[in-house]
Amino acid sequence: MAVIDSKAVMSSVELGELATGQRLTAPVYTFEGHDKQAASVYIQANVHGAEVQGNAVIYQLMRLLENYTIAGDIHCVPLANPLGINQKSGEFTLGRFDPITGINWNREYFDHSPVVADIATWYQAHQQLTNNELFDAFRGQLLTSCQTRLAQPWGVSTGHRLALTLQSMAHKADIVLDLHTGPKSAKHLYCPEYDMADARWFSIPYALVIPNEFGGAMDEAAFYPWWQLQQYCASIGRNFNVPVSAFTLELASQERIDLVDAKQDALGILAYLSHRGVIKEHVAPKVMSRWGCYLADYKKLHAPRAGMVEYCAAVGKPLAAGQNLVNLLRLDQYGSEYALTAVSLPCDCVPILHFASASVHQGTELYKVMTNVFSL
Template sequence: MDISEIIIAGDTPGIEWRLPVFRFKGTSAEAPRTYIQAALHANELPGTALLHFLLEKLRRADQDGAILGDITIVPQANPIGSAQSHFGELQGRFDLGSRTNFNRDFPLITLGERASLLEDLNRHSAVDRLKRHLLHMALGAELALDLHCDDEGLQYAYIDEAFWPEAADLAAALDMKAVFLSDGESSAFEEAVGYAWKHESEGDRKATLPGRLSVTVELRGTRDVYPELAGKDAEGLFRFLVGRGVVAGARSELPAFAGRAVPLDNIEMVRAPEAGAILFHRDIGDSVEAGDLLATIVSRPGMADGMVEVRAPQDGLIVTRVSTRFARRQADLMKIACAESSRAARKPGALEA
């Protein structure tokens, strides 16, 4: 195993950021190359904990000569976001300097333009240089996993339709309860990787990408950072790597993926109709029917008409829920995976900003 650091100079004098990168050299040129990162949203730490345990497994496999495909791991992919605290709260989702989401605005390039990502870096901001380094590493692999988490959530993933249903093995290995089939229309990291693979050269576009996978894995919620969960997820991810031939080992039979796989158009983004305190009546993992009471918003405390009901727009599975208990008007409350398309209009791309 090789450990190195990518140095990213800050945008003000005297500042620099260090990005540790762990690399394992594979012994087989035919084995898939793998790139895994965590905490691109710096305050989402279940993936960092998972990779801590996975790296121990990979070190042992390396000592046994069992690493077949090159593996690159970045356990904390956003040192810039890790340093952003506001009144004691880590602000890891948005760059405070530019107000942009750390997981948006990745360059959409062809695979043949990969080398250009690291050319003339000084003309880019520190955040954009970070993004270019991360994307450059991922495009050197066939399997790219970006580990995130939701606010409160089940285990699920965003997977481009180009990788489905082949990616069901990852969903099964990590015991996911749902898969959101994305349309590849955003500039998020996993979709930028998929975009380059689909467009290997100018004018070329592939609809399917057998043998490849770029995915955003949502490892439950922000507070689900426990050794038991991280160890379980690390074991599942290790089984996935063995199953894909990245690591040599006995391939245990994975159960079939038993969760829901639905397109983004079938995700009901339940929002607060008024501002106020949130009183949830249903939890993540609950199956609900159209009209079920999901939450009430205490919009005018003490008034006879001071509560507003929020009901399920259609049948489905509650996959996520916000952890805050105060909502602004039209703030997101839940994501519900449904069998039918939502009636709410949705722009192509990511569900959230």
Template sequence: MEPKVKFNKEYLVVAQNASGRNLNVPVYRFKSDLPGPKVYLQSSIHGAEVQGNVVIYHLIQALQSAPLKGEIILVPNCNPVGSNLKSGEYTLGRFDPVNGQNWNRAYHFDQSLLDSFVEQVDPKADMAELKGLFRDHIKQGIDEVLTSEWGVGLAQQLNLKLQRFAFDADIVLDLHNGPVSTRHIYVPEYARESAKFFNIPHVILIPNKFAGALDEATFCPWWTLSELLQQKYPERHWQFGVEAFTVEMGSQEVIDFNAGEHDARSILSYLSAKGCFSEPLFTPDVMQRHAVFLRDYKTLFSQQGGIVEYLAKPGQIVKKHELLARVLNVDELEDNRAVGEISAPCDLIPILHFPSASVLGGTQLYKCFTNYFDL
């Protein structure tokens, strides 16, 4: 029997601009009458990373006739400030232009909330009930920040209003893009197996360390809770089944509807595996998946300033000492100092590179997989 799915759209106010106007974001929600995981997706918290909006478009198309179990919430274009900040022809979407605060680094994680919660846990509690209590506990912490008498910063306000939604979910997908980038995904180490349900060739495995992003703000509390309870009550197996990912859907500043359809299928394949549909919509592609631990995902900075041709393309296998890029030095065009060469310090896969030919010394030229392995 087909589940009955209700569709609903509302708007969430996340900020207020200098004209005194509320800035809201659309919240699309599909809710089944059958039980199942609760899923939260958002896109474009970094304003120039827009392909995720296309992915969400395709997801909404697919969900209109899918046999959903549980609930899926989709928030495209979730940063109305960053999405609308032009500087020259490009979108200055990665940080608050007032203070440089990265829009994806002001989510909330407070170790003391964990400690106080663990204190109260009944070690025999029903798992669903426990999850509900924990969600309330964390969201109450978020609300306290949001309602502080002294106010709260813009990025934090935006982040926390989204995080409140996300923290109710069992599955959180935050859709991003790299500068000029191949598709890749950040996966918490404990969810390593889930990486195989996505059709994404490059996987970064991250530890239980909070650095401000939404995926971490989602899984770090659950991961930590699980560890604390395991330690305190080792007799029970403390698994909460919550997963969160940052999914990098190619390059910023461009969209591609066809690629977006594939991206959507990749996500639906993962959601199928997680039991979000009464029958699977898609199964994952058979493909090679390269993985690294976060500590081996390294940044190569320019040693000199100049104009760069990026020779190594994102996703390409590069051996130690092979050429990655050439730098032109306009001050020495007449002799052999005119062109500098940048080589790979070790075997690597460039995952993304800087989107502009013009670089100062100290620019992030490439981010690379090193010591990578097959997943």
């Protein structure tokens, strides 16, 4: 291991092998905390190949952490998907989907359904434990399930192996932050409903409140089993807060590195870590308006017709009902009413992201917008 400074130590994690035998690895930077009772943290970036800004945020965060008193262990994994990062075509990175299976890299995580489906039986075998002992045992069960899956005699796919390896690292932490970006996007984050209040610590104006359930992504893989444990225990009169927090941070647009902007997001993460006692010093959150909507109110606009698209609505800016989102240009129908078509929505919304290309097929997802927005 190479010592980076007095606090951070660099190692690596093996994520798979190429056909020619080279090992795929990602760097791991560890800040060891001095308080074993403090929450531990796992942060990863660049699971999708083109979504590189999270690496810059980790860089800026590590530089900041060198000047703070670290209570809880912090593990940072930038460049978390080397196969996706290196999947290039000309000047563009294609690494959103596993090229072997076509599955989204961020939907390969392991579903612990057998554990959570029979949580009552598992609890009965561990009910005599204190809360901390119970949490340690449950964490051990999740890790064992991941390792059993990796070791199954039929093997696992390339993408699933990478996801299980990252997920195993995340299961060891109390706080999981997965750093992403959109195509052309405003900053936003995904937070579970039970943790909605803590979205106010990050330097991010918009929050999507997701159901407390598993949908395949890293944040859900991290928190959902713990939510199920907490709910079952509450149903029999044993009450405690959900022991694990997990957020996905969407840090604006892909194929972009902005170190100044990255420092602002790193400061937001630092404020959250301060709030959770991971660092000893107080870091105040950025003063800003923050807005949320429930995932059910996060809507997709699909292209009603094919054509060339002018994206008219700015991301992150409220848009009134009837105002223009896009213009669809069809030069093959020049001279008719279909040559230029304006597309709007019948409700107020906040456009959050839009498709990157100006050339679209019919049915292409043009925009994602927040509706029924409320103040956080």
